[in-house]
Amino acid sequence: MFQQFVDRENELRLLEDTYNQNKSTLIIIYGRRRIGKTELIKQFIKDEKHIYFLADTRTDRDNIKEMQKAISSHIQNSLFEKVEFTDWIELFREFERLLKERVIIVIDEFPYLIESNKAIPSIFQKIWDLILSEKEVCLVLLGSSISMMEDYTLDYQAPLYGRRTAQLQLQPLKFKYLGEFLPYSMEELVKVYGITDGIPLYILKFNPGLNFEANLKENIFRVGRFLYQEAEILLKEELRETARYFSILKAIAYGKHGFGEIVNFTKLDKSIISKYLDNLAIIRVVRKEYPVTQKKEVRNARYVFNDNYFNFWFRYVYPYKSLVEEGRTERLFDLIGEDFNSYLGFVFEKICMEFLWEEELPFAFTELGRWWQKDKEIDLVALNEESKEIAFFEVKWSDLELERARGILAELEEKSKFVDWNKGTRTEHFGLIAKRLEGKEKLKEEGYLCYDLVDIFKYRN
Numbered sequence: 001m002f003q004q005f006v007d008r009e010n011e012l013r014l015l016e017d018t019y020n021q022n023k024s025t026l027i028i029i030y031g032r033r034r035i036g037k038t039e040l041i042k043q044f045i046k047d048e049k050h051i052y053f054l055a056d057t058r059t060d061r062d063n064i065k066e067m068q069k070a071i072s073s074h075i076q077n078s079l080f081e082k083v084e085f086t087d088w089i090e091l092f093r094e095f096e097r098l099l100k101e102r103v104i105i106v107i108d109e110f111p112y113l114i115e116s117n118k119a120i121p122s123i124f125q126k127i128w129d130l131i132l133s134e135k136e137v138c139l140v141l142l143g144s145s146i147s148m149m150e151d152y153t154l155d156y157q158a159p160l161y162g163r164r165t166a167q168l169q170l171q172p173l174k175f176k177y178l179g180e181f182l183p184y185s186m187e188e189l190v191k192v193y194g195i196t197d198g199i200p201l202y203i204l205k206f207n208p209g210l211n212f213e214a215n216l217k218e219n220i221f222r223v224g225r226f227l228y229q230e231a232e233i234l235l236k237e238e239l240r241e242t243a244r245y246f247s248i249l250k251a252i253a254y255g256k257h258g259f260g261e262i263v264n265f266t267k268l269d270k271s272i273i274s275k276y277l278d279n280l281a282i283i284r285v286v287r288k289e290y291p292v293t294q295k296k297e298v299r300n301a302r303y304v305f306n307d308n309y310f311n312f313w314f315r316y317v318y319p320y321k322s323l324v325e326e327g328r329t330e331r332l333f334d335l336i337g338e339d340f341n342s343y344l345g346f347v348f349e350k351i352c353m354e355f356l357w358e359e360e361l362p363f364a365f366t367e368l369g370r371w372w373q374k375d376k377e378i379d380l381v382a383l384n385e386e387s388k389e390i391a392f393f394e395v396k397w398s399d400l401e402l403e404r405a406r407g408i409l410a411e412l413e414e415k416s417k418f419v420d421w422n423k424g425t426r427t428e429h430f431g432l433i434a435k436r437l438e439g440k441e442k443l444k445e446e447g448y449l450c451y452d453l454v455d456i457f458k459y460r461n
Contacts, residue, residue, distance in 0.1 A: 006173065006177045006180045006181070007173050007174065007177045008036070008040055008043070011040055011168060011170065012040070012043060012044060014166060014168060015027065015040075015041075015044045015166075015168075016044070018138075018165055018166040019044075019048070019104065019138050021165070022136065023136055024132060024133045024134065024135060024136055024137055024138075024139075025137075025138045025139070025165040025166070026128060026138075026139050026141070026160075026163050026164045026165050027138065027139070027140045027141070027164065027165060027166045027167070027168070028141050028149065028153050028154060028164050028166070028167040028168070029041065029140060029141070029142045029143075029167070029168045029170065030142065030143045030144070030145075030146055030149035030150070030167075030168075030169055030170070031144070031146070031169055031170030031171070032144065032146065032199075032284060032307075033144045033234060034199050034200070034201040034202060034230075035170050035171070035172060035199055035200065036170060036173075036199075036200040036201070037108075037142050037144070037170050038108060038142070039200065040170065041106055041108070041140060041142060044104075045104050045106065048104050049074075049101060049102065049103045049104070050074075050103060050104040050105070050106060051070050051071055051073075051074045051103060051104070051105045051106065052070065052106045052108070053066065053067045053070045053105075053106065053107050053108065054108045054109060055107060055108065055109045055110060055112040055113045056109070056112055057112055057115065057116070058116070059116055060113070060116045060117040060120075063112075063113055063116060064085055064087070064088060064091055067088075067091065067107075068080070068081060068083075068085060068091060069081055071091075071095050074103065075095075075098055075099070077098060080094070080095075080098065087123070088120075088123050088124070088127060089123060089126055089127060089130075089131070092127045092131050092132065093131055096131045096132070096135055099135060099137075102136050102137070102138075103137060103138070104137075104138040104140060105132075105137060105138070105139050105140065106140045106142065107139075107140070107141050107142065108142045109142065109143060109144060110141040110142060110143045110149070110153070111143045111144070111145040111148040111149065111152070114148060114152055120152075121152045121153070121158055121159040121160055122159045124141075124159075124160060125159035125160050125163070128160070128163055129163075133163075141153060145238070145283075146169075146282075146283060146284055147282045147283060154167060172197050172198030172199050172307065173198035173199075173200060173203075174198060174354055175189075175190075175193050175198060175350075175351045175354055176354070176456075176457070177198070178192055178193055178196075178198070178203065179457070181203045181204070181206070181208075182203070182206055182208050183208055184211075184212065186453045186454075186456075186457050187435070187453070188211070188212040190344060190347060190348060190351065190397075190453075191212050191344065192206060192212060192215075193308060193347060193351065194308050194312060194343065194344055194347035195216075195220065195227070195308060195309060195312045196308070196309060197307035197308035197309045199307070199309060202227060202230075202309060205219050205225075205226055205227055206219060207219070213333075217329050217333075220317065221317070221324050221329050221332055222324070222329075223324060223325055223327075227309075228317065228324065230309075230313075231309065231310055231313040231314070231317070231318075235285070238283050239279065239283075244266075244268060244272065244276060245276055245279075245280065246314070246318065247265075247266045247268065248262060248266055248268070248273060248276055248277065248280070249280070249285070249286070249305075249310065249314045249318075250265075250314050250318060250319065251265035251266055252286060252303055252304065252305060252311075252314070253305070253311055253314035253315040253318075254315065257289075257302040257303055257304060258301075258302060258303075259273070259274075259277075259301065259303070262277075262303065277303055284306050285305070285306055285307075285310055286303050286304065286305055286306055287303075287304060287306050288301050288302070288303060289301065289302045289303070289304050289369070289370065290302075291369075291370065291371045291372055291373065292367055292368065292369030292370060292371055292381050292383065293371055293381065293383065293419060293420075293421040300372070300373075302372075308347055308350070311343075311346075312343070315339075315343060316332075316336050316340070316343075320332050320335065320336075323335075341397065344397050345395070345396070345397040347397075348395060348397040348433075348435070349379055349380065349395045351456065352379075352380060352393070352395050352433045352451075352456075353368060353369075353380060355433075355451070355455070355456045356368060356380065356382060356393070359451070359455075361382065361391060361429070361449065362389075362391075362429055362449075363384055363387060363389040363391075363427075363429075364384060364387075365382035365383055365384050365389070365391065366383070366384050366385060366386075367382070367383050367384075367385075368380060368381070368382045368383075369381065371419060373418055373419075376415050376418045377415075378392050378393070378394070378412065378415055378416070378419070379393055379394050379395040380392075380393040380395060380433075381393070381419070383421065387427070388422045388425055388426045388427065389426065389427045389428075389429070390419075390421060390422070390426050390427070390428055390429070391428075391429040391430070391431060391449060392412055392413075392415075392416045392419075392428070392429070392430050392431070393412075393430075393431040393432065393433060393449070394408050394409070394411075394412050394431075394432050394433075395433050395434075396408065396432070396433070396434045396435070397434075397435055398434060398435055399434070399435055399436040399438075400432075400434045400435075400436065400437050400438060401438045401439075402438050402439030402442065402443075405432055405434070405437060405438070405439065405443060405450070406443075408432055409430055409432055409443070409448060412430055412432070413430055416428065416430070429447075429449055430448055430449065431448055431449030431450060431451070432448065432449075432450050432451075433450070433451045433452065434451075434452050435452060435453055436452050436453065436454075437450055437451070437452040440452060
């Protein structure tokens with residue numbers, strides 16, 4: 001039996017520790033859609049007295065009425081539900097008068113309330129300050145619109161600023177937990193991660209009874225399926241003029257990471273692309289990346305996808321929608337076959353970053369990322385500014401024999417000479433991470449940091 005709710009121990013502990021302070025607490029939780037915010041909060045409140053309210057896009061008055069029903073059900077007062085409340089403050093004032101016990105109040109999709117009534121942040125500031133803050137109530141505000149949650153609840157100019165007791169931006173599940181969902185081999189789980197990026201709902205769309213390829217055909221490359229349509233739906237909810245955004249995202253998916261490369265690929269005006277890239281970064285679809293050793297973020301920027309699902313969708317679904325619509329899945333598989341293995345190299349690099357943060361290296365590094373300069377590039381570089389130690393890694397999604405591994409490490413040592421970071425005073429380490437690495441132990445004896453999928457999956461032993 002595979003788990004439906006995994007990881008999240010740290011997040012649950014934060015919520016429980018905050019609640020156990022036995023005083024009024026305000027918790028802000030946000031993160032992209034489908035990431036598991038509601039499931040997390042359900043785990044948190046399942047054994048506690050609570051009121052759960054899911055806001056929607058209806059009018060402010062309709063949302064007040066629904067909140068009123070949720071409160072009435074909790075306090076078991078049928079008369080309360082019949083009262084005509086004209087605003088939120090009046091509703092919560094009467095609720096506070098009738099409240100006899102400690103309770104957790106959850107408002108899910110808080111941004112929908114703001115869309116219906118722009119005064120909501122100020123209204124809830126008053127509700128908190130004048131009504132709830134003295135009642136030992138735990139108020140939890142959840143939202144999927146990252147930009148709105150940051151602007152209206154966390155920004156220093158927001159009415160609710162300074163009132164939160166805790167905040168949590170929920171991240172995708174780590175790669176190492178995928179094995180708790182699916183009975184797949186290590187290699188197949190890497191492929192699943194390359195599509196789902198650890199978004200719980202996306203992983204659950206995979207049928208454990210089917211292998212990876214069958215799931216790909218059934219759940220992604222098939223008209224009407226959730227993962228076939230999801231990217232388009234999410235972006236249309238957040239953005240306007242999606243055709244231009246889609247062109248930019250397709251460019252990035254095709255490996256055009258520099259600003260000039262994106263301009264040349266899309267043929268759009270530079271000012272438009274700059275504005276659109278900023279918007280995509282705000283909603284966390286893409287991020288701007290710099291060489292890890294670069295101290296000032298003023299040049300050499302690259303634009304990369306923030307998660308694998310959008311990357312996969314714009315690389316393999318969006319450009320081939322006509323084939324999917326015609327049901328020509330086999331033809332599609334022929335077209336993407338070799339390229340998909342290349343794509344998995346980028347996916348594996350992300351997995352290796354997660355692994356290195358948890359692995360004990362010869363030094364405690366404080367930064368980890370890619371490095372590049374003109375035509376030179378190193379997959380991963382870990383460094384510690386204080387101790388002046390640095391580790392260079394090549395990442396290869398392939399099976400490597402010992403001699404080939406030696407050649408890659410020799411090339412890596414040569415490339416490291418171009419990294420202008422504490423030259424002459426730094427302590428250097430060199431490493432290699434591969435799908436399978438022959439002679440791994442021998443290379444370790446020679447002082448290299450070498451790992452493969454077996455090491456990455458050691459948590460399963």
